[in-house]
Amino acid sequence: MGIPADPLASGITVTIKYGKGYEQPWAVFHGTTEQVREDIATFFGMQPDDVAGLTLSDLVANATTAAQAVGALTSGLGATVVESRNSPPVQTRPAASRPPATDRSSAWEQATAERPQAEPAANPLLALIAQAPDVRSLERLWAENQDAFADPAVTAAWKVRGRSLTRAG
Structure with a gap:
């Protein structure tokens, strides 16, 4: 009987x-290229159709941008992430390979009971x-959309993306 293969070797x-x-959180994905791709999409709640044409590098860049925007909003502005009612959970793997789902309905009911007002529509500038x-x-987006930058989420996302592009370039 030999030494077991190192799971990180392949x-x-x-x-x-x-x-x-x-001090900031991070997410680590390991496996084949396709497994990592599926895991990232699932972890970040990306729809399979939205990531089908992206390279793994592009998917990682989009996930990094999303993660850094969430990090900036939660740590810098005190925002809280809540479950979206409009997006069904992404299912890219067979149910047998996923951990059992937890019941979040009571948490959602509690959150919506505390804030009965309607949810604002997502700002399309965030996607741009x-x-x-x-x-x-x-810079062009900033110049052409000055009024939108009154929204702290837009400003935070803009700064995070700018830092990301500056580091990459």
Whole structure:
């Protein structure tokens, strides 16, 4: 009987950080390229149709942008992440390979009972910011949409994407 194979010896590992430094959370994905791809999409709640044409690198970039935006909003502005009623859970793997689902209905009922007002529509500028290919494009979005930057979520996402593009370039 030999030594068991190292599970990290084959496949790839992708780490997505929510911010700078070790005090910020991160998510680590390991496996084949396709497993990592599925895990990232599932972890970040991305729909299979939305990621089908993306390379793994592009998917990681989008997930990193999303993670850093969430990190900036929660730590910098004190925002809280809540479950969306409009997005069904992403199911990219067979049910047998997923952990059992937990019942979140009571948490959702409690959250909606505390805030009976209607949810605001998602700001379409956030998607444009996340998709900006370079700093120049971000600057153009800022110049053309000054009123939208009164929304702290837009400003935070814009700053996070700018930092991400600056580091990458």
